[in-house]
Amino acid sequence: MLAPQVAAFMLALALAACTNFGLIEPKRVTLQGALSVEPGIAWNQLGTDVFGSQPHVLWTADGPLLNRLVFYAGVADGKALVASGARGERPPPFRATMSATEVMELFEATLIRLFQAKAVTARGLRPLNFGGAPGFRFEISYVGPDELERDGLAAGSVHFDKLYLIYFEGTRLYHFDKYLNEVERIVASARIL
Numbered sequence: 001m002l003a004p005q006v007a008a009f010m011l012a013l014a015l016a017a018c019t020n021f022g023l024i025e026p027k028r029v030t031l032q033g034a035l036s037v038e039p040g041i042a043w044n045q046l047g048t049d050v051f052g053s054q055p056h057v058l059w060t061a062d063g064p065l066l067n068r069l070v071f072y073a074g075v076a077d078g079k080a081l082v083a084s085g086a087r088g089e090r091p092p093p094f095r096a097t098m099s100a101t102e103v104m105e106l107f108e109a110t111l112i113r114l115f116q117a118k119a120v121t122a123r124g125l126r127p128l129n130f131g132g133a134p135g136f137r138f139e140i141s142y143v144g145p146d147e148l149e150r151d152g153l154a155a156g157s158v159h160f161d162k163l164y165l166i167y168f169e170g171t172r173l174y175h176f177d178k179y180l181n182e183v184e185r186i187v188a189s190a191r192i193l
Contacts, residue, residue, distance in 0.1 A: 021046060024059060030193065031057045032073035035131065035164055038189040040182055043069065056081075061179055065146070067170035069183065072156070075163040081110045096161035100125055100136035103163065107154055108140065117142035130157040131164060131192035141172070151176040155187045164192050 024043040030036045043059040059069040075081060077096040091113045092106055104122050111117045120142040128137040135157030143149050149172040156165030168183040170176035 028189075031071045034073040034162075034193055035071060036189075036191045036193060037071070037166070037186045040185050062175060067168070067175040067179060069179075069186070070165075070167045072163060072165040072167070075165070077161050081107070082114045094163050096158060098158060098163075100127075100138075103136070103156070103158065103165075104138050104154075107165075107167070111140070111142055115142070116145045119143045128155055128187075130155055130187070131159070131190040133157040133159040133164075133192055135159075135164075137187075140169075149173070153180075153183065153187075155190075157192065159192050164190075166190060 022045040028038040046058045080091040125138040137155040152169030154167045
């Protein structure tokens with residue numbers, strides 16, 4: 001019989017082997033053949049289907065519990081941003097006819113379901129040229145189940161009936177502000193393909 005520490009270590013190794021990690025260099029990158037961006041620093045890519053749903057990619061600089069940069073590259077009409085919520089409930093779907101306000105509300109509802117977020121506040125919705133198309137931007141903050149306060153920003157566009165969205169979040173105490181300028185650069189560099 002394995003000691004509990006050895007069993008836990010073997011489980012951690014098995015889970016790490018199932019995750020697709022990769023280094024993203026600071027140069028133009030194409031994501032899912034639908035969106036390209038140009039980071040100014042190196043990021044770690046954790047996979048292309050982390051949430052088991054739509055075409056998206058997850059990057060992090062310091063680990064996904066501290067900060068995460070998520071690219072939704074062409075969410076189709078009728079599809080949810082994530083496969084299922086924390087308790088297995090079905091998340092609300094994206095609709096191609098959604099206004100920017102409705103996309104912000106959809107994202108807010110998705111955070112609540114996916115991350116069991118509480119005290120969620122979305123604010124500051126405004127127009128933005130995103131990837132060469134009319135788009136929007138908003139900020140969001142919430143408290144996660146670990147009781148850490150997180151801030152985030154989302155920028156995107158509904159273009160040809162698909163949702164293109166870049167979302168960054170980090171811990172309020174340090175990681176959000178640390179990478180905010182870099183994320184602003186990435187958002188400004190976005191191109192819908």
